[in-house]
Amino acid sequence: MPIAGVFQLAMVLKDLPILQISYDDWNIVQNPKVKGTWNLHEALSGIDLEFFILFGSQSALYGMPGQASYAAANAFLDSFVQYRQSLNLPCSVIDIGAMEGVGYVSNVPSTLGLFRDLGAGFLQEQDLMDAVRISITKSLSSETPSGPRCGYTSLSQISTGLKTSKLMSDPTNRTTWKRDIRMSLYRQLESTEKLCTDSNDGGLRALLNSASTNPDLLYDPDSIALVTAAIGRTICGFTLYPEDDLDVNTTLLTAMGIDSLVSIEIRNWWRRTLGVDVSVLDVVNGGTIERLGRVAIKQLREKYPVKQSIESSRNGVAQKDTQRINLVDEFSSYMSAPWNLQGFLDHPT
Template sequence: MTHDQWRDATRPKVQGTWNLHEAFPRHRDLDFFIILSSCAGVFGNRGQANYAAAGAYQDGLARYRRQLGLKAVSVDLGIMLDVGVLAEKGAAGDLAAMEQHLGIHEYEFHGLMRAVINGQLRNDSATQIITGLATSAIVAKSGMPRPAYLGHPRFSHLALSNGSASQDGPAETVGARLREAKSKDEVAQIITDALIAKVAEILRTPESEVDPARPLYTYGVDSLVAMEVRSWIVREIQVDVSLFEILLAVPMGQFAIGLAERKSIGNERGDGAAR
C-alpha cells in the first residue's frame, strides 16, 4: 500500500483517540471511556495491516489509560450486522460465509455497550474485550472457511477443539431432547441442565459447582462470555435472547423457565424460534 493509504486508515484511530485521551486527563476523569476498536488488531487481518495496526494502537491506549488510573475499555468488534459498511454494501467471499455465525446485531451491540458502561461504573471491567473470533468447533459446525489465525500458536486455545470432542455432551443433544419433551416442565428442566453444563464448560469448572439458584453473572459471566452463551442458546435451543437478559440478576433456573415459555410459543407457531 502507499503511505497515503496507511495514513488514511491509521490517522483517525491513532490521532483521533489520542485527542480524546488528552481532552480528559486525570483531573477530568470520566465515568466511562469506551474505544471501539477491531478484532483485526488482535489477529492481523491480511491485506489490512494499516487497519489492524490502528486497532492495536487503540487497545494499547486503553491499557495506558488504565495504568494512569483513568477509565478505559477497548472493545474489539468483529463483523457488524444491520449497520455499518458491510450492512450497506454487503459482504463478499469469506466474510459473507462468516458473518452468519460470527456477526453482531445492533441490539447485541447495545447490550454490550450497557454491560461495558456498567462494568466501568463498578470498577470491575476488563481493559480489552474481544469479539468476533471463531473457534475450531464453530468452524467445524458451520462449515465456514477456517481463519488463518487458528494456525498460529498464539491462538492455540481457540484451536484445541475441532468440534468432535463434545459430540456426546449436553450442548449437542439438547435439541433432540427438547423435541422429545412431553411437557413445559420437562422442557424447562432440559434447558436448565444444558445451561448448567454450558456454563461449566465455559468456566472450566465441574457442573456440581454451578447452582441454578444463582444468576449467571455471579459466576463471572461478563459481556464477552454472555455473547457465547447467547449464540449457544440461539443455535441449540432456537430461542432469540438478548445479552441484557443473560446478564440480569435472575437465577438460572428461572431464566431457563423463561426460555421454555418462549420455546413452547415458538413450537406452537411452528416457526422454529421465538423472537
C-alpha cells in the same frame, strides 16, 4: 451539561497488500483512530469522565489479509487503554467482530458475503450493547491477575464475536484465527457441544455433509422429511412448544408462538446449521413447518446443484429416444432408396 463519557467510533478502511501501502495510505487509516483518540484524550484531560470507550476491531488480535494498517490502528487502541489507566483515567476497548444488521459490514454486500464464505460468526446489535455495558463497568483501572504464568491481563479489553458459523474441523472453514493456538479452548468447547448435539442432529449433519458430494440426496423424500423434522424440533425448542403436539403439515407457526424475535433466532440457527440464508419475513410468513422445510430444501438444492438433475436425466432419455427415431427414419430412407449396384462397383468411392 457535563460530559459523562466518550465513545470513540471513528474508522477509515483502505485495504491494500502491505507492499502496496504508501505513507499517505497508511495515515488515512491511522489518523481517525490514533490522532482522533489522542485529540479526545487531550481535549478532555481536565474532565472527570465515567468511561472512555474505544471501538476497536478483532483485526488487532489476529490480523486480516490486506488490513495491516487497520490492524495497527486498532492495536494502538488496545495499548492506549493501558496508557490511560496508568494515569488513573478510565478507558476500555471493545474489539468488535463482524456485525449483522447494522454497521459497515452489513451495508457492503461483497464484504458480508466474504465473511460468510470464510465461516465467520455474526454479532447482533444486542451483542454490541451488552459489550458496551460491560465496558462501562470496566473503564476504571482494576487489579488484574499477576504472576509468572499470567503475563499481562487487561480486564478492560473485550473481544466480542470471536466465533465461527462452521465447525473448526470443516475444511471450508477459512477463518483467519482457525489455527491460532490461543483458540485451542474454542476447539474443546466445540467438541463438547458436538457430543451434546450429535444425538439429535446427527442425521441432519450427515445429510449436509453428503449433499456437497452427492446432491441427488436432496431429492430423496426421506431427506426432505429429515430437514423438516430438524426445523420443527428446533422451533419447538425456541418456543417451548410440545413436540408431541406438533404436526408439521397442519400446525401453524403462529400457534407455536413465532414472532419477529423468535424468527431472528430461527434465522441464526438456519444460517449456522444449514449454511444458507433465510429472511425473517420468510420465517414469519412460512405458515407451517412443512412449508419451511420446502424452503430449506429449495435453498440447499440451489447451494448444491446436481450435475444432471432428474429433469435433465429425463430430457437426456428423451433426446436418446429422438436420436433413435431419427436413425430409424434414416435407415428406412436408406433401404428404400434405389441402388445402382453397377455404378457402385465401378466407382466404389
